[in-house]
Amino acid sequence: MSNEKFSYKTVSYPLLDKIDSPEQLRELPESSLKDVADEVRNYLINSVSSSGGHFASGLGSVELTVALHYLYDTPHDRIVWDVGHQAYPHKILTGRKKRLETIRKAGGLAPFPKRDESEYDTFGVGHSSTSISAALGMAIASKLEKTKRHCVAIIGDGAMTAGLAFEALNHAGDLEADMLVILNDNDMSISPNVGALSNRFAQILSGKIYTSLREGSKKVLKQMPSAWEAVRRTEEHVKGLVVPGTLFEEFGFNYIGPIDGHDIPALLATLKNLKKLKGPQFLHVITKKGKGYSLAEQDPVKYHGVSSFDPDEGIKSTEKKANPTYSQVFGEWLCDMASTDTKLVALTPAMREGSGLVKFEQLYPNRYFDVAIAEQHCVNVAAGMACDGLKPVVAIYSTFLQRAFDQLVHDVVNQSLPVLFAVDRAGVVGADGPTHNGSYDVSFIRCLPNIVIMAPSDENECRQMLYTGFRLDKPAVVRYPRGVGPGVEIEKEMTLIPVGESRTIFEGESIAILSFGSVLDIAKDVALELNATLVDMRFIKPLDEKKLIKIGNSHDLIFTIEESVVEGGAGSAINEFLLSESTKARIFNYGLPDKLLSHGSREDMLAEAGLDRDNFHSFVQSKLELVKERLKR
Numbered sequence: 024m025s026n027e028k029f030s031y032k033t034v035s036y037p038l039l040d041k042i043d044s045p046e047q048l049r050e051l052p053e054s055s056l057k058d059v060a061d062e063v064r065n066y067l068i069n070s071v072s073s074s075g076g077h078f079a080s081g082l083g084s085v086e087l088t089v090a091l092h093y094l095y096d097t098p099h100d101r102i103v104w105d106v107g108h109q110a111y112p113h114k115i116l117t118g119r120k121k122r123l124e125t126i127r128k129a130g131g132l133a134p135f136p137k138r139d140e141s142e143y144d145t146f147g148v149g150h151s152s153t154s155i156s157a158a159l160g161m162a163i164a165s166k167l168e169k170t171k172r173h174c175v176a177i178i179g180d181g182a183m184t185a186g187l188a189f190e191a192l193n194h195a196g197d198l199e200a201d202m203l204v205i206l207n208d209n210d211m212s213i214s215p216n217v218g219a220l221s222n223r224f225a226q227i228l229s230g231k232i233y234t235s236l237r238e239g240s241k242k243v244l245k246q247m248p249s250a251w252e253a254v255r256r257t258e259e260h261v262k263g264l265v266v267p268g269t270l271f272e273e274f275g276f277n278y279i280g281p282i283d284g285h286d287i288p289a290l291l292a293t294l295k296n297l298k299k300l301k302g303p304q305f306l307h308v309i310t311k312k313g314k315g316y317s318l319a320e321q322d323p324v325k326y327h328g329v330s331s332f333d334p335d336e337g338i339k340s341t342e343k344k345a346n347p348t349y350s351q352v353f354g355e356w357l358c359d360m361a362s363t364d365t366k367l368v369a370l371t372p373a374m375r376e377g378s379g380l381v382k383f384e385q386l387y388p389n390r391y392f393d394v395a396i397a398e399q400h401c402v403n404v405a406a407g408m409a410c411d412g413l414k415p416v417v418a419i420y421s422t423f424l425q426r427a428f429d430q431l432v433h434d435v436v437n438q439s440l441p442v443l444f445a446v447d448r449a450g451v452v453g454a455d456g457p458t459h460n461g462s463y464d465v466s467f468i469r470c471l472p473n474i475v476i477m478a479p480s481d482e483n484e485c486r487q488m489l490y491t492g493f494r495l496d497k498p499a500v501v502r503y504p505r506g507v508g509p510g511v512e513i514e515k516e517m518t519l520i521p522v523g524e525s526r527t528i529f530e531g532e533s534i535a536i537l538s539f540g541s542v543l544d545i546a547k548d549v550a551l552e553l554n555a556t557l558v559d560m561r562f563i564k565p566l567d568e569k570k571l572i573k574i575g576n577s578h579d580l581i582f583t584i585e586e587s588v589v590e591g592g593a594g595s596a597i598n599e600f601l602l603s604e605s606t607k608a609r610i611f612n613y614g615l616p617d618k619l620l621s622h623g624s625r626e627d628m629l630a631e632a633g634l635d636r637d638n639f640h641s642f643v644q645s646k647l648e649l650v651k652e653r654l655k656r
Contacts (some may be wrong), residue, residue, distance in 0.1 A: 031069050036062045045092040045143070046218040047139030054633040058289050060089045063112050064315045065290040066336045070123040070458075070483065071332040073110065076134065076454075078269050079323040080179070081111035083209050083284075087177070087308060088112040090290040092299065095173055101145045101161045105154035105178040107135030108209060108327070117143035125250060127454035129623030129631075134455050149458020150426065152185035153302045154178045155204055159195045173203070173298060180208040181373060184395035190275075196275020202574040203297055203304045204276065207284065207321075211313040214532040225477040237441060239582025268383040280307030281357050287315060344459055352482045353445050353503070354379030357416060358490045358519070361387050366414040366518045367493070370394060373400045378418035378429045398423050402430035402442075409440040414493065417521040422501065435498050436471045442499075443492045449478075449502035451615070451629055456622030461502075462615050468500055469564055475522060476563040478540030478585075478593070482508040484561070504541045504586060506625055525567040531556040534643075535608070537571075539563060539585040539593040548636045549643055555582075566600055575606025580650065581607035582611050582643055586634060589614040611646045613639060 038055060039062040042048050051059065064085045071078050088113070091102055096118075104110040115123060115130065119141065123651055124132025136144035146157040158176035166627045182188060183206060195202060268278025279297065282289050290308070295303050310325075318337040320325035325338065332338045347355070361367045361383065370392045371378050384391040394401045398419065405415035418581025424431070424446060435442050449461040466474055475495060479485035485503050492499030528547065534555035539547040548559035556578065558570065576582065581601070583594030594612030601610060615632050622628070629635055633642070 028335075031065060031072070034062075034065045034069070036066060037064055038116075039066055039120070042116060043120075044320055045097050045116060047117060048089070048092055050418040051093075053288075056093060056291075056424050058119075060287065061315075063115055066115060066120060067111055067124075068316055068334050068454075069287065070120075071126075071329065072332050072613060074124040074128070075328075075330040076126045077108040077111065077327065078329045079316075079319045079326040080108035082316055082319055083312045083314045084109040084177075084207060085112045085314070086115060086285045086287050086290060087205070087310065088208060088230050090287055091175065091177075092116050094177065094291065094294050098142045098145065100173040101158065101171075101175065101414070102143075103146045103154045103158045103161070103167075103176045104136050104148060104153045105182045107148045109177070109179065110136050113143070114141075117141055127456075127622055129621070129627040131622075134622055135458065147458075149455065151182040151344060151423070152178070152187045154182070155191035155195065158202055158204070159191055159198075159200055162195075162199070162200045166201070175203045175205060175384045176607075177205045177207055178461070180206065181396055184373075185397055186399060192271070192274040192276065198303045199275065200304075201301055203306060205306045205308060206280075207310055207311045208281065220513045229496060235276045249428045252502060255578060264541055266303070268307070273502055274303075276303045276305035277307045278307065280305075281309050282307070284308035284310035333627050340472070346510040347482060347513075348507050349479075349482065349485055349503040349505070350377065350379035352485050352513065353418065353447070354378075354382055355415035356486045356517075357383050357418075358386055358417055359608050360490065360493060360516075361390065364414065366412065367416060368392065368413050369416050370401050370405050371416060371418045372396055372398045372423055374418065374420060374423070374447075377420070378445070380418055398427040399430050401483065402427040402468075402619055403434050405442045406430070406434040406438065406440050409435075409442050410438075411639055414441065414443075414491065416443045416445060418445045418447065420459070420466040421450075422448065422459050423444050423522055424464060427466070431468070431498075432471060436474055439473050439497050441443070441496050443489070443495075444498070444500045445489065446502040448505045450504040451620065451625055451632060451634070453628050454622055457619040459621055460628070461504075462588045462620075464500075464502055465585070465587040465593055466595075467564055467595060469591065469593070473497055474564065475519075477501045478563055479503055480509075480538065480540055480543035480559050480561075481511040483511050483513045483561075485518055486513055487518050488561070491520045491522070491530065494519060495522070502540065508541075509544055520561065523565040524561050525558050525560045525562065525570050527570075528557040529555070530560055535574045536643075536646075537574075537583045537594075537597060538584070539587075542634060542639075545634065545636050545639050549640050552640070553643065560593070561562050563596060566596060568600060571600060572598065572606065575604060575608045580611070580646070581608045582613060582646070583637060585614040587614055588617065590617060607649065611642075613642055 038059050067081055119132060127134045133140050135149045138144055138147045149433050154176040158174045162174040271278040282293055311320060312323035357369055368390045369383055371380055372394055373396045375381060375393055405417050408415045444465055451463055452459045477488040479488050488501045492501050529550050531554045534553055536546045536550045536555050536557050537560050539560050546557055583597050585593045589612045590613050598610050620628050620631055
């Protein structure tokens with residue numbers, strides 16, 4: 024017996040090397056699928072540990088992915104993944120395994136399913152809870168177009184907390200659509216139900232004899248309303264003793280499960296039965312996040328998204344960066360503020376770690392509320408808290424706030440409630456790509472009345488703006504980017520910033536640069552070279568109108584720069600105001616371009632967007648030349 028230590032770096036892939044498409048997978052005997060799954064898992068571990076990316080979720084979905092592509096005629100049959108964290112095995116089996124090490128990098132594979140990347144990616148995703156709606160749309164199209172295809176949605180247990188998922192279930196059940204919803208459950212309390220009995224029970228419930236009896240009985244008994252109601256209730260009670268499916272049955276789905284999502288024979292047997300059934304079907308599978316990699320099984324949060332690491336050693340702790348991230352600045356401010364104000368409460372839609380709330384939850388568990396993936400509810404419940412005297416702080420990513428726009432308008436702004444929104448990931452995010460770039464929040468919030476919007480240019484400004492927004496008796500937003508700031512000293516003392524007050528960094532002549540938020544350092548370099556006036560605007564709403572009138576009348580050219588889209592952005596606000604005041608200055612706006620940026624590092628994406636010193640300098644110079652040319656005429 025060899026004493027040689029196992030190493031992921033030395034594993035081979037005799038089956039996977041021959042699979043470049045699901046068609047080739049389907050040529051294999053069922054008996055080899057467990058070996059295929061083992062190879063996919065090892066390939067995933069080796070690739071993602073080298074490149075970085077989403078890790079634990081994909082490890083938990085390997086067997087399910089193998090079974091689905093084996094039994095369904097993809098891409099003719101539609102498989103829709105929710106969010107996409109769990110879709111790396113899907114990419115491996117659909118001709119992209121050799122490029123998996125490029126995932127999330129500039130020019131490489133997209134981090135999530137993307138329609139223009141592969142015909143097997145039937146629906147582009149990134150945000151959660153969209154899969155059931157999309158699969159239902161495809162099922163309706165299949166019926167109307169008579170294409171006779173199966174439509175399957177795979178949704179994680181976290182994504183099932185969103186209202187959108189239940190809206191889709193309600194509609195699908197009402198239509199009696201031919202579709203399958205698979206709940207990939209890796210963290211629910213019913214896990215102990217998994218085992219031989221549950222697997223066998225699922226096969227019975229999905230089998231032809233049971234479903235024939237069930238549907239035949241319904242047709243007869245519905246002619247006798249009182250008898251039908253009694254039998255229906257009895258069926259619910261009997262099934263409720265064995266499976267937790269009554270809720271989904273009430274939506275009109277035939278609930279099957281829970282079954283072990285790592286047991287390929289059980290998956291195959293159940294899916295084969297479900298393929299024969301008409302109407303909406305719901306399969307509940309139990310999986311383990313991080314399955315097959317013990318370190319990820321023990322700490323799936325740590326291994327959810329990873330940078331490169333040695334798969335044989337696992338993630339090693341590294342020294343923290345000298346500069347705190349903006350998320351950490353927010354987290355420290357929140358704890359400091361909570362220690363002085365007992366009315367403060369913090370809410371987040373399932374972004375505890377990302378938003379910097381871990382310490383706050385530990386210190387103030389009774390004042391911390393993770394509402395799960397339910398952004399609309401998060402904003403609405405914060406409004407309710409504010410109505411009765413609490414001071415809610417909503418920690419939310421820019422792109423997730425998009426999903427709660429109506430609540431922001433209807434429930435917070437219309438009632439002028441003092442809710443503070445700490446908007447993280449405002450601007451270019453990087454590896455997660457266009458679904459997560461916080462490009463639009465300025466445009467969709469700026470149009471709202473009676474709200475204050477601030478954009479800090481450094482860590483200390485962020486802390487003071489959060490304090491200022493928290494003390495206002497109206498809605499307030501502080502938007503800040505992902506990652507670290509310039510590294511300024513953060514003042515422990517919290518100081519109110521007069522609302523709408525900018526700060527002048529340099530006094531220059533003829534040219535003025537008005538900077539909003541994170542791009543101040545870029546603007547500084549260009550302003551120094553051109554002897555331009557530089558103003559850190561601080562407030563997107565309200566603007567420093569007195570300062571703007573003065574600059575508009577004393578300068579010939581004004582350039583605005585921001586890390587948000589130009590259309591409807593902060594620069595547009597400057598245009599609107601100065602045009603209404605009929606000042607003499609010409610205005611040029613610079614920010615994120617009117618296109619979907621791809622994915623890569625944050626630095627890659629800023630360069631693609633042109634938000635760096637060289638590109639901004641070139642933009643300013645080109646406009647100076649243009650103005651000179653026009654003056655000659």
